[in-house]
Amino acid sequence: MVEELAQADDAVAACVDAAAWSLPEHDLIAALDAAHRLQQRLAAVTLTLVREIDGRGTARAHGASTTAVWLRERLRMTVPAARRLVDLATALDTGHPGIRHALADGAISLDQARVIADTATTVHRTADAETADKAVGVLVEWAGQFDPTMLRRMGTRILDHVAPDLADAAAAAALAADDARATRDRHLTLSTQTDGRLRLTGILDAETAGLLRAAIDPLTAPTGPDDTRSSGQRRHDALADICRLALRTGELPDNGGDPAQIVVTTSYDALTQQLGSGALDVGLQLTPDTVRRLACDAAILPAVLGGAGQVLDVGRQRRLLTGPMRRALVLRDGGCAFPGCDRPPRWCAAHHIRHWADGGPTNLTNSVLLCGHHHRHIHHSKWTIRLGDDGKPEFVPPAWLDPDQLPRRNHYHRRT
Structure with a gap:
């Protein structure tokens, strides 16, 4: 298979720089159809490989918590997209081979295959396997005429065509399945931009969408005729108001042993001279004016850094790996430090690089943040941890995973 895929890769590579402008229109369209068909066939191969990797437990053997997380690191895809790929690979392997065959033939797209698999699963819950197979056949035929959105809409009444006596029950089951998908696909992603701003993307389920609108709508109205903010800017400011209100209640859970709070990092020189620019513990940069404004409205815990960025002092509230020392660890690691893990600090515990039971000291140079999964993995595997020159x-991975044992780092929490 590897050799065949390598030959296919060479063939496709030869087409990348081909002079498409010189093709007659009918050849241009034929080439587009062929490329699309090839893309779907490769998707079928990818699903087969993903299913095998998932079944073997390859991800956990490599230190990842799930196959989706492993795919994110290996293929540079998002976890939600990787999870959908794993789910579809499982569905096509265990219950709907007809969909896989249609995808392998290039008769349907990957998105259409996902819609058909979801619909067939819903039908199977209401009827039997034979009826589900009939539904698959009808939907595969319809896929030649309709895009995934229309196909999903038509699939809600598929039993009208293959089992009319079960149609009403299937409609109720489809509604429940849509709700389950909304619950499964819900997510919120916070992405730090290169200029220090934060980009919010995600999908809210119906209940959370209602809660957000109920909370944010009263705060988005223009404050008067002189309010020149756009509607998007008003929603942004309303979200900030909601966060301030939540922090003021004092009812939020602790974050790694500390109350919910803002931690501002500044340099030693800036601190001794005057409060200058700073950075939040999540890596976002703040202007001097913003720092001064926050100082009037919030309890700021100073984290003082030396010239090389080394943590000199983070207060004297508590000892051991809580309070100030934990905040220093969060500032250094940013989250779970295991390569490829994006778990935030609140999901992490401090791990002794040299075990405490073996005489390892409790300090920053002997500590690292690890999420629960990777904390257990480190204790039961041959991975070793060390601090680099910086x-x-x-x-350092075990020899069976990397014979050269090249050191690896986590790049998801880098601040620069």
Whole structure:
């Protein structure tokens, strides 16, 4: 298979720089159809490989918590997209081979295959396997005429065509399935931009969407005729108001042993001279004016850094790996430090690089943040941890995984 895929890769590579402008229109369209068909066939191969990798437990053997997380690191895709790929690979392997065959033939697209699999699963819950197979056949035929959105809409009444006596029950089951998908696909992603701003993307389920609108709508109205903010800017400011209100209640859960709070990092020189620019513990940069404004409205915990970025002092509230020392660890690692993991600090515990039971000290140079999964993995595997020359943690894989045992680092929490 590897050799065949390599030959296919060479063939496709030869087409990348081909002079498409010189093709007659009918050849241009034929080439587009052929490329699309090839894309779907490769998708079928990918699903087969994903299913095998998932079944073997390859992801956990490599230290990842799930196959979706492993795919994110290996193929540079988002976890939600990887999870959908794993789910579809499982569905096509265990219950709907007809969909896989249609995809392998290039008769349907990957998105259409996902819609048909979801619909067939819903039908199977209401009827039997034979009826589900009939539904698959009808939907595959319809896929030649309709895009995934229309196909999903038509699939809600598929039993009208293959089992009319079960149609009403299937409609109720489809509604429940849509709700389950909304619950499964819900997510919120916070992405730090290169200029220090934060980009919010995600999908809210119906209940959460209602809660957000109920909370945000009263705060988005223009404040008067002089309010020149756009509607998007008003929603942004309303979200900030909601966060301030939540922080003021004092009812939020602790975050890694500390109350919910803002931690501002500044340099030693800026602190001794005057409060200058700073950075939040999540890596976002703040202007001097913003820092001064926050100082009037919030309890700021100073984290003082030396010239090389080394943590000199984070207060004297508590000892051990809580309070100030934990905040220093969060500032250094940013989250779970295991390569490829994006778990935030609140999901992490402090791990002794040299175990405490073996005489390892409790300090920053002997500590690293690890999420629950990777904390257990480190204790039961041959991975070793050390601090690099810059004081940042790096992980040496076991020889069976990498014979050269090249050190690896986590790049998801880098601030620069």
